[in-house]
Each structure stands twice: as structure tokens, then as C-alpha cells.
Amino acid sequence: MAPPRFLLALLLLLPFAALAGDSAPEQSPEQVPLALPATRTSSVLDNINFWGYGEIEYARPTRDLDRTVADLRRAVVGIGYRFSPAVSFNSEWEVEHSVASASDDGEFEVEQFYLEFQPTDWMTITAGLFLMPFGLINEHHEPTQYFGVQRNFVETLILPSTWREGGIGLHGTTPLGIGWSLGVTTGNSFSSWNFAPTYPLYANAFDLEAHEMAPLQASHQELQSASAKRLSGYIAADYHGYPGLVVGGAIKTGRAVKPSSIATAPGADDPLVTLWEAHVRYTPGRLDLSALYTAGYISNTAAANAANPGAGNPIPASFNGYFLQAAYSVWQNGMFRLAPFVRGESYDMGARYKGTTGPVTPTGLVPASNTPGDNVLWPQQSDKVLTIGANFFITPQVVMKCDYQWFANNTTFDRLDLGIGMAF
Amino acid sequence: MARWSIIIPAAATATAPSAAFAVEYLSGDQAQATIFPEAEQFQTREFHLDEKARSALESKLGLPVRAKWIVRLALRGGVIVGAVIVDDVIGKFDRITFAAGLGLNGVVREVEILAYRESHGQEVRQAAWRAQFAGKSESSPLRVGDDLSNISGATLSCNHVADGARRSIAVLASLRSVGALK
Numbered sequence: 031m032a033p034p035r036f037l038l039a040l041l042l043l044l045p046f047a048a049l050a051g052d053s054a055p056e057q058s059p060e061q062v063p064l065a066l067p068a069t070r071t072s073s074v075l076d077n078i079n080f081w082g083y084g085e086i087e088y089a090r091p092t093r094d095l096d097r098t099v100a101d102l103r104r105a106v107v108g109i110g111y112r113f114s115p116a117v118s119f120n121s122e123w124e125v126e127h128s129v130a131s132a133s134d135d136g137e138f139e140v141e142q143f144y145l146e147f148q149p150t151d152w153m154t155i156t157a158g159l160f161l162m163p164f165g166l167i168n169e170h171h172e173p174t175q176y177f178g179v180q181r182n183f184v185e186t187l188i189l190p191s192t193w194r195e196g197g198i199g200l201h202g203t204t205p206l207g208i209g210w211s212l213g214v215t216t217g218n219s220f221s222s223w224n225f226a227p228t229y230p231l232y233a234n235a236f237d238l239e240a241h242e243m244a245p246l247q248a249s250h251q252e253l254q255s256a257s258a259k260r261l262s263g264y265i266a267a268d269y270h271g272y273p274g275l276v277v278g279g280a281i282k283t284g285r286a287v288k289p290s291s292i293a294t295a296p297g298a299d300d301p302l303v304t305l306w307e308a309h310v311r312y313t314p315g316r317l318d319l320s321a322l323y324t325a326g327y328i329s330n331t332a333a334a335n336a337a338n339p340g341a342g343n344p345i346p347a348s349f350n351g352y353f354l355q356a357a358y359s360v361w362q363n364g365m366f367r368l369a370p371f372v373r374g375e376s377y378d379m380g381a382r383y384k385g386t387t388g389p390v391t392p393t394g395l396v397p398a399s400n401t402p403g404d405n406v407l408w409p410q411q412s413d414k415v416l417t418i419g420a421n422f423f424i425t426p427q428v429v430m431k432c433d434y435q436w437f438a439n440n441t442t443f444d445r446l447d448l449g450i451g452m453a454f
Numbered sequence: 455m456a457r458w459s460i461i462i463p464a465a466a467t468a469t470a471p472s473a474a475f476a477v478e479y480l481s482g483d484q485a486q487a488t489i490f491p492e493a494e495q496f497q498t499r500e501f502h503l504d505e506k507a508r509s510a511l512e513s514k515l516g517l518p519v520r521a522k523w524i525v526r527l528a529l530r531g532g533v534i535v536g537a538v539i540v541d542d543v544i545g546k547f548d549r550i551t552f553a554a555g556l557g558l559n560g561v562v563r564e565v566e567i568l569a570y571r572e573s574h575g576q577e578v579r580q581a582a583w584r585a586q587f588a589g590k591s592e593s594s595p596l597r598v599g600d601d602l603s604n605i606s607g608a609t610l611s612c613n614h615v616a617d618g619a620r621r622s623i624a625v626l627a628s629l630r631s632v633g634a635l636k
Contacts, residue, residue, distance in 0.1 A: 079547035110547060118573070146573050154573045169574075170607055201573075207580050209607075273583050274603025313604040320606075359599050364516045367599060426598075426613045 079110035079120075083172040083453035087179050089236045091445045094406075097234045102128040103449075106141065116148045127240070135240075139252070141192055153202040156213070159253045162193045163201065163211040163266040164280045165322055166309050173451025177318075177357050177371040177421055179431045180239055180447060183413075184351035184375050187244035189307055189324045196253035197261070207271020209278070217262035218249035218303050219287035223345060225338035233398040233406045235435065235443040244379050245326060245349050246305065249286060260285035260300065274315075279308040289334040289345070301345075302329040318357040318369070325350035332385030340390045342408075347384045351377035357421075367423040371433075378412035407442065414438040419447070428452045478569040479579070482540045482553065486526045489555035489564045490536050493528035500524050501629055511628060517621050525626070527635065528555075536563060537626050537635055543618035545611040548572050552615055554587070554622040558630065562590045565619045575611035583612070587619055592627035596620040 084105040090098045103126065110120040121143045127136035144158030161169045167176055168191040176182070185191050199213025224231075224243075231243040242248060251257065262284020270276045283304040292298040307324035326349050335344040353375035361368040380388060395405040419433020429451050437443040480488065486496050501523045503511070511519045526538040538555045548571040555563040565587040567579045577583065586602050595601045596619060598612045605612050629635050 081547050108547075148573055166606065170609070175609060203576055207577070207582065209577070268607070270577050270605050270607070271580060271582055273580075273586055274605075276606040311606045313599070313606065315600055315603060318599075318604075362595075362597070362600060369599075426609075 077112040079108075079112075081108040081110075081454060082106055083174075083451070085173040085179075085449055085451035087447060087449040089179070089234075089445050089447050091234050091236075091443060093442045093444055094234060097236070099234075099236050101236070108142075118146050120144060120146065142194060143253075152204065153200055155198070155200055157198040159194050159196045160199065162195055162215070162264060162280075162282065164193065164264075164282070164305070165189045165191070165307050165324065166276075166311055166320060167191050168193050172453035173431070173449070174423070174427055174429050174453045177355065177369070177431075178373065178417055178419055178433050178447070179449035180235075182353050182355070182373060182375055182417075183239070183377050183415055184322060184324060184353045186239050187247070187377050187379055188326060188349055188351035189305065189322075190242075190244065190246045190250060193246070193250065194252060195250075195262070196256060196258075199264075207269060209268040209270065210266070211280075212263075212265040214261050214263050215282075215284075216251055216253060216256045216258050217260060217284040217286050218246060218301075219251050219257050220249050220289045220301060220334070220345060221257070221287045221293070223248060223289050223334075223343075225289075225291070225335075225341040225343055225345075227343055229398055229400075230396065230406060230408050231343065232409060235437070235440075235445055238409070238443070243343075245328065245346055246303070249303075257287045259287075262303070274313040276309070276311045278310075279306065281306040286328070288330070289337075291337050292334045295333060295337070298333040299330045301331060303327070316359040318355075318359075318371070320355045321353065323350075323352040331383070335383060335385030339386070341386065342389050342391050344380075344383055344386045344389060346380040346382065348382040349379050350381050351375065365423070365425040367426075368420060369423070370420040371418075373417040374414070375417070376412075376414045380411045407440075409443075410439040413440055413443075427454055478551075480553075480566055480568045482526065482538075482568065485540065485553035485566045485568055486528065486538045486555070488566060489538055489553065490528035493530050493535060495529050496538075497527045497529060498524060499527060501634060503625070503628070507628055507632075511621075511624055515617075515621055515624055517617055519621060519625070523625055523629075525629065525635075534558060534635055537629070539622040539626060540568065541618055541622055543614040545570070545572050545575050545614060550578070550611060550615060550618075552618055554619045554626075556623055556626040556630070558635065560591050560627060560630065562587050562594075562619075562623055564588055565615070567615070572611075575608040577605045577608040578611045578615050580605070590623075592624055596623065 085103050087103050088100045106122050106124045108122045112118045122141040124139050124141045130136035130138035144156050144160040147155045165185050167181055167185045171192050195215035197213055197215030201211035203209045232238040232241050264282035266280030268278030285300045286303045288300050305326040309322040311320040331345040331347050355373040357369050357371035359367050359369045391408040398404045398406040416436045417433050422430045431449040433447050435445055503521050508519050508521050527534050528536040536557045538553050540553045542549045542551050551569040553566045557563055565584050570576045598604045598616050602616055
């Protein structure tokens with residue numbers, strides 16, 4: 031099986047990761063010339079970079095203890111190679127939920143796989159499978175980069191993370207502190223949309239994040255034999271010219287593949303999928319404030335929804351979410367740092383529907399699986415979540431986390447979360 | 455998979471021209487002149503921290519500190535007015551070369567980025583972010599999330615440049631305190 035052989039090879043090379051893991055190397059440019067002599071030769075390993083991150087979590091729904099979960103949520107190894115001074119390759123290889131096989135929940139996936147060419151100081155060209163420059167988390171999704179054991183729901187369900195597409199893009203930064211990015215990528219496909227799931231698509235908050243059933247999660251292609259007849263375009267910008275402040279936004283739009291149930295229906299056009307977001311983060315010293323709003327729209331859903339009457343999971347015409355978050359470093363001693371935080375967020379995975387009045391779902395307890403006695407209330411697609419917790423950084427690259435989350439609608443999802451994470 | 459099977463063993467033995475993805479914005483000489491424009495000349499001196507001083511700095515900083523340091527001394531009228539250290543830190547996986555300058559009054563003059571080699575995180579070059587270092591001293595925290603603001607999206611680069619600058623400034627302050635910078 032390919033992944034284990036590959037991982038074995040990685041393990042053999044992991045000692046070299048130490049080359050990249052030290053923030054304060056012993057070498058100095060005063061001792062090692064910046065411009066190495068053209069005649070110098072060295073091991074090809076000099077041009078390889080390794081990095082990685084991972085997180086383990088414990089989620090205990092306090093109103094539904096039987097669904098308590100401990101999970102190696104993700105283990106990621108990054109490999110980069112520099113072909114020339116201006117051409118490099120980067121990739122990330124991820125195992126989710128510890129074990130990936132046909133009979134397990136886990137996945138083995140290529141999260142990033144792209145070439146970069148930097149022809150000038152102010153512009154880089156990226157081609158391959160790369161992360162979309164949306165929101166605060168997607169491009170910076172290591173567990174040390176965000177507060178809370180889990181990523182926030184808005185940047186999981188409405189603005190998917192980790193969201194990547196295949197394509198080509200340009201990005202750069204101006205001297206005024208404006209970062210910009212634009213490109214053409216693969217889009218979404220609703221060809222295998224599940225209109226009538228037998229069981230609820232999720233039974234607790236853990237599944238809500240892990241089962242990838244939100245509109246753009248369930249329709250992204252991840253460059254897996256992706257339909258590329260029609261492509262999408264995106265543009266994004268950030269201003270970070272004032273210390274501690276980032277203000278930005280992004281928009282993506284493009285035609286998607288329509289559901290297979292209406293593939294041959296006359297007059298049923300491909301859906302146009304548009305997603306936009308705006309975000310701000312201000313980190314003046316110990317304080318860390320952030321906010322994000324995002325909304326998505328899917329056109330031409332009426333015919334598909336009408337073709338699936340009474341569906342429990344129709345395709346929404348719009349979906350949206352926002353969050354506000356505040357954190358403060360209350361204690362720091364050397365590398366140790368304690369930062370409590372509070373976050374309020376709202377998400378709606380089906381703000382508006384066409385061709386239907388909305389999901390038709392049963393009332394009362396329904397089976398959550400084929401296990402006898404495993405019953406739940408059919409979950410609501412919108413919610414408001416309050417999270418209070420703390421990140422305790424052992425070093426800036428190693429973090430322990432805890433939080434508690436209250437759900438306004440899906441109240442049985444209330445949970446205590448514990449987690450550890452690292453990135454190098 | 456076959457591709458990796460071939461490449462990885464080959465990586466252990468093959469040789470290739472070394473490449474540097476460097477965008478070199480300033481040389482060390484240019485950086486020292488930028489930090490101390492009033493200087494009439496610069497001298498490069500090599501200093502060796504004794505083991506006691508070196509380990510004391512490591513304990514204080516929580517960072518590795520080497521014994522040998524090359525310091526660029528800024529002179530005006532034959533008198534030392536300040537000192538500059540050019541050093542490296544790692545951004546995410548590649549080196550960032552920076553220069554930190556300290557006046558003989560113990561106050562940080564400036565931190566300059568000389569070379570940045572990655573395609574993301576180069577926001578640490580922003581003058582507004584680097585300006586946070588000016589006016590601080592060895593006794594300042596010089597930590598992101600404390601007296602230095604972060605740049606969202608360039609967290610690793612911010613943290614590591616701050617670490618490097620804190621170390622260079624501590625070394626210069628240590629040398630200054632024992633009268634070595636005279």
C-alpha cells in the first residue's frame with residue numbers, strides 16, 4: 031500500500047527536519063557568505079525542506095456523553111524542494127483520524143502540491159494544488175495559529191478549511207503593506223450531492239466538523255479527478271501596513287457541475303457558485319481581536335431541489351456566517367504563554383432555498399446509525415455558538431488547549447474540548 | 455509512489471549546485487550604514503563570550519547562543535557610537551538574514567531585513583513592523599504578543615525575527631556592559 035511505504039521513507043528522513051526546526055541557528059551570514067560560490071556542490075538534501083503539524087483532541091459532549099471522542103485529528107508532513115533560486119516545490123501530506131483505509135474513518139490526502147516561480151521580488155506564480163487565500167485560518171491552519179481546540183465553525187462550514195483547489199495563481203506584497211492574490215482554479219461539483227441521507231449527516235459537533243457535509247465541503251473536488259470543464263476565478267487582498275493589523279477580503283466565483291439527478295434535464299444550467307469574505311484581525315501586543323463575515327451563493331438550484339421533493343438535504347441557494355473573537359495573553363514567562371479567549375459565532379448552512387421550502391426533516395428522535403438505540407434529534411443547519419477557553423503555549427510552536435462550547439439550537443452538542451497541537 | 459522511491463534514496467548520495475532563494479535587499483555594509491548614518495567608518499571585530507556569559511544569556515533568552523560573534527562597530531570621530539550584528543533566523547523553513555543595531559546608550563536603533571528567502575511571510579520587511587524595535591532596550595520583552603505586534607499570516611517570521619533580534623541585542627548589551635565595545 032503506497033502511504034505506509036511513503037511514510038517509512040519520510041521517517042528515514044525526519045532527522046533532517048531538525049535542520050528546519052531551530053529558530054536560532056548557529057550559522058551566521060558573517061561566517062557563511064550569503065551568495066554561495068557557483069562552484070560549490072553539496073548534497074541535494076540542502077535543497078529539501080521539511081515541516082509538519084498535528085493535533086490530538088478530546089471532545090466530551092456534556093449532554094450526550096456516549097458520543098465522547100478522542101482523536102488524532104490530523105498529522106501532516108510538509109516537504110519542499112528548491113530547484114533553483116527562483117523555483118521551488120511545496121507539498122503537504124495529511125492523515126486525518128489516525129488510520130486511513132477502506133474500513134476506517136480516516137483519510138490520507140495530499141493537502142498541497144504546487145510549484146512556485148518567483149520571477150520578481152514583487153510577484154510569485156503558483157501552479158498546482160494550493161490553498162485558497164480566504165479568511166484568517168485557511169492558509170494558516172496549524173493548531174498554534176488559532177484559538178480553541180477546533181477551528182471555528184464559520185471557517186469550517188461556510189468558508190471551508192483546509193480549502194484547496196488546483197489551478198494557477200499570482201500573489202505578492204507591495205511596499206505599502208498590501209498583499210494581493212488572484213488566480214484561476216477548479217471549482218465545485220454537485221454531481222454526487224446527497225439530497226436524502228438515510229441518517230442525519232452529523233450527530234454531534236465533532237461530526238459536524240469532520241463529516242464535510244456543508245455546501246462547499248460536500249462539493250469541493252480537491253483535484254481528485256476534478257471536473258475542469260468550467261473553471262473558477264478568485265481575487266483576494268490584505269492590508270497589513272500597520273503593526274498588528276490585518277484587514278482583507280476575498281471573492282471567488284465560477285460554474286459548478288450540476289447534480290447528476292438533473293444532468294440531462296432540459297434547461298437545467300450549471301450552478302454558479304460565489305463565495306466572499308471580509309476579515310479583520312488586530313494584535314496590538316497581548317490583545318488579539320478578530321472578526322470575519324462570509325457568505326456564499328449557489329444559483330440554479332431550483333430544478334435540482336424540485337427534482338428531489340421532500341429532501342432532507344436540499345442544495346441551499348445561500349449560506350453565511352460570522353464570528354467575533356477576543357483573546358488576551360494574561361501570563362507569559364519565557365516561552366510559556368497563557369491566552370484565554372472568547373468567541374461568538376453564527377453559521378447558517380441553508381439561509382435560503384429555491385425549488386423547496388427547505389430541508390424536510392423528521393421530528394423527535396431518529397436513528398443516527400444502524401446501531402440499535404443510537405438515536406438523536408435531527409440537527410438544525412444553523413446555530414449560534416459561544417466558545418470560552420484558553421490556549422497555553424509551551425513554546426510558540428507547541429500548544430495545549432481547552433474550551434467549552436454552548437450551542438443555541440443544537441443544545442445536545444454542548445461540549446468540553448481538550449487538545450494538544452504542534453507545528454514545526 | 456515509484457517516483458518517491460527513486461528520489462529519496464538518490465537524495466542521500468547525489469550532489470547538486472546549491473541554490474539560494476534569496477532576495478537580498480541589503481548587504482551587511484549597506485545595513486550598517488542605514489542603521490548608523492552618522493558613522494564615518496565601521497570596524498569588524500570578533501568577540502568570544504566566555505562560557506559563563508554565554509550560558510547566562512542562553513538561560514535568560516531561552517535561545518541557543520554561540521560563543522563567537524562578529525560585531526560591526528560604528529565609529530564617528532574615532533569614537534564608537536554603536537554596534538551592529540548581522541545574523542540569521544529561520545522563518546518557516548528557510549533563513550531570514552537580519553541586522554540589529556544598538557547605540558552605546560543601550561537603546562535599539564533599528565532592525566533591518568537583509569535577505570528573505572520564502573514566498574510567504576515577507577511582511578516582516580514592512581518598515582512599520584520593524585519600527586517597533588526602535589527605542590527598546592535589553593530590558594524590553596521584545597516578544598511578539600507582548601511589546602511587539604504580530605502580523606497575522608507571518609507569525610513564524612515575526613516570532614523568529616523577534617527571537618533573533620532579542621538575542622543580538624542581548625549579546626551587544628552584554629559586550630557593552632563589560633566594556634568590550636570601547
